[in-house]
Amino acid sequence: MKIKLWPRRITLRIALLYSVVFSVILVVLNASVLYGLKYYLIYQAMDQVTSQAEAIKSKLGEIKGDVNLFEKDLIFSSIPNENIYTKIFDEKGNVIYSSKRLERINIPHDVNIDIPVKIDKYDKDLTYLNTIFKSDDKVFYIQVIKDMENEYLFLKLLFILMFFADAAGIFVSFIAGYFVTKRALRPVDYMTKEVREIDAHGLNKRLKIYGEDDELTRLAKTFNDMLDRLEDSFKRQNMFVSDASHELRTPISVIKGYIDMLDRWGKEDKAVLQEAIEAIKKETLDMEHLIERLLLLAKGDNKSIKLNKEEFNLKDVIKEVAEEIKMLNESKNIVVKGQNDINIMANKKLIKELIRIFLDNAAKYTSSDGNIEIDVGKDNSKAYIKIKDDGVGIPKEDIPHIFDRFYRVDKARAKETGGAGLGLAIAKWIIEEHKGSVTVKSEVGKGSEFTITLPIFPPV
Numbered sequence: 515m516k517i518k519l520w521p522r523r524i525t526l527r528i529a530l531l532y533s534v535v536f537s538v539i540l541v542v543l544n545a546s547v548l549y550g551l552k553y554y555l556i557y558q559a560m561d562q563v564t565s566q567a568e569a570i571k572s573k574l575g576e577i578k579g580d581v582n583l584f585e586k587d588l589i590f591s592s593i594p595n596e597n598i599y600t601k602i603f604d605e606k607g608n609v610i611y612s613s614k615r616l617e618r619i620n621i622p623h624d625v626n627i628d629i630p631v632k633i634d635k636y637d638k639d640l641t642y643l644n645t646i647f648k649s650d651d652k653v654f655y656i657q658v659i660k661d662m663e664n665e666y667l668f669l670k671l672l673f674i675l676m677f678f679a680d681a682a683g684i685f686v687s688f689i690a691g692y693f694v695t696k697r698a699l700r701p702v703d704y705m706t707k708e709v710r711e712i713d714a715h716g717l718n719k720r721l722k723i724y725g726e727d728d729e730l731t732r733l734a735k736t737f738n739d740m741l742d743r744l745e746d747s748f749k750r751q752n753m754f755v756s757d758a759s760h761e762l763r764t765p766i767s768v769i770k771g772y773i774d775m776l777d778r779w780g781k782e783d784k785a786v787l788q789e790a791i792e793a794i795k796k797e798t799l800d801m802e803h804l805i806e807r808l809l810l811l812a813k814g815d816n817k818s819i820k821l822n823k824e825e826f827n828l829k830d831v832i833k834e835v836a837e838e839i840k841m842l843n844e845s846k847n848i849v850v851k852g853q854n855d856i857n858i859m860a861n862k863k864l865i866k867e868l869i870r871i872f873l874d875n876a877a878k879y880t881s882s883d884g885n886i887e888i889d890v891g892k893d894n895s896k897a898y899i900k901i902k903d904d905g906v907g908i909p910k911e912d913i914p915h916i917f918d919r920f921y922r923v924d925k926a927r928a929k930e931t932g933g934a935g936l937g938l939a940i941a942k943w944i945i946e947e948h949k950g951s952v953t954v955k956s957e958v959g960k961g962s963e964f965t966i967t968l969p970i971f972p973p974v
């Protein structure tokens with residue numbers, strides 16, 4: 515069985531991580547304090563032995579003649595004493611004075627002269643200094659030794675104290691870290707609960723935003739924004755499906771009506787038969803056209819169309835489409851003008867469809883002798899196509915919606931003009947795919963002007 519050392523709950527993980535970091539900091543900090551203190555105490559001891567030796571030297575200097583016992587006691591009792599002991603040797607190395615506790619310890623008196631040294635010897639930590647006192651007629655070797663027992667005991671105690679204080683500190687930091695993190699992450703628990711309640715049917719629900727502007731409220735806001743977009747696209751998808759079904763239902767009922775008619779009278783009556791066949795043909799074609807457009811829009815939504823772009827002359831393509839439209843609308847006056855030398859890099863089939871959509875509208879929404887003018891030109895790095903008609907125009911309040919799917923201004927006239935309101939939605943998608951733009955100017959009763967811009971090729 516695999517044992518998981520790293521807990522799965524974020525709260526525990528953060529608390530643990532926090533305590534580990536805290537312990538490392540404590541250990542490093544305490545170790546440097548102990549280490550620093552130890553060296554401070556050693557240097558202090560060296561200082562002490564040095565000043566003790568200096569004091570003894572100056573006392574010895576004051577004594578005239580031989581140093582007798584009485585004077586020795588006087589010298590040494592008058593010196594402040596902190597585990598500091600003294601030995602005095604004469605010229606030949608005979609001990610002429612020794613503090614009692616030092617009898618066991620034998621450090622040569624004639625080494626390391628005038629340099630304080632620290633040694634770990636005789637189970638003791640000692641710091642000592644050898645120095646020489648010379649007067650006219652005598653030479654003394656003075657040895658001052660400090661036993662570091664008290665200092666080391668102090669360090670040991672400090673170490674034990676620090677150890678327990680650190681252990682308690684780490685424990686408290688873990689507990690505190692756990693509760694603080696738990697509290698800080700409480701909104702996440704709320705969020706999880708709330709998100710669980712949101713499903714496809716409850717897309718209108720939103721997360722409550724608690725407290726100030728921190729990471730979690732920002733997360734909740736981002737999540738709510740995402741829900742807004744999801745809900746919007748869900749609604750639009752639903753609307754699209756219901757509008758599309760609605761649009762398909764009309765031709766199907768027409769076809770059904772003609773089939774009924776055929777069934778009843780068509781078998782004998784040639785005229786009825788012909789009328790029905792014509793009508794069914796037209797409706798089927800319309801339906802095919804509608805389904806093709808719906809599929810194009812759906813593909814565009816899925817971003818599953820790969821545009822095969824090629825370089826071509828814009829005006830040539832416009833002329834081609836204009837001829838097509840002219841043939842279908844012979845009474846209308848359609849003029850193409852503008853620059854001949856503008857090329858673009860685009861999907862030719864889609865650009866033709868784009869122009870067809872605008873020209874079809876221009877033709878559809880003008881009177882039978884209406885005028886349609888198409889102007890091609892360039893403006894800085896953009897090619898533009900202006901399609902102008904003198905038809906019915908579009909009311910101001912409808913302009914923002916004409917590019918929406920299935921949007922038609924005059925629903926009553928829909929039957930007469932035909933169409934599902936998908937043309938401009940497809941046009942908008944084609945323009946966006948080619949990084950272009952479109953603007954509309956229109957006045958009811960006077961006409962409309964659509965301006966499309968597309969990036970010119972080669973780019974300037």
Ligand SMILES: Nc1ncnc2c1ncn2[C@@H]1O[C@H](COP(=O)(O)OP(=O)(O)OP(=O)(O)O)[C@@H](O)[C@H]1O
Nearest residue numbers: 875876879907916922923933934935936937938962
């Ligand atoms: N040149 C125009 N003049 C007046 N109204 C227009 C013009 N172009 C578009 N419109 C209005 O904008 C609406 C949307 O146009 P769109 O091309 O999307 O749909 P449609 O022409 O009604 O149908 P479809 O193009 O799917 O056959 C039209 O129904 C019409 O009311």
Ligand SMILES: [Mg+2]
Nearest residue numbers: 875933937938
């Ligand atoms: Mg149209």
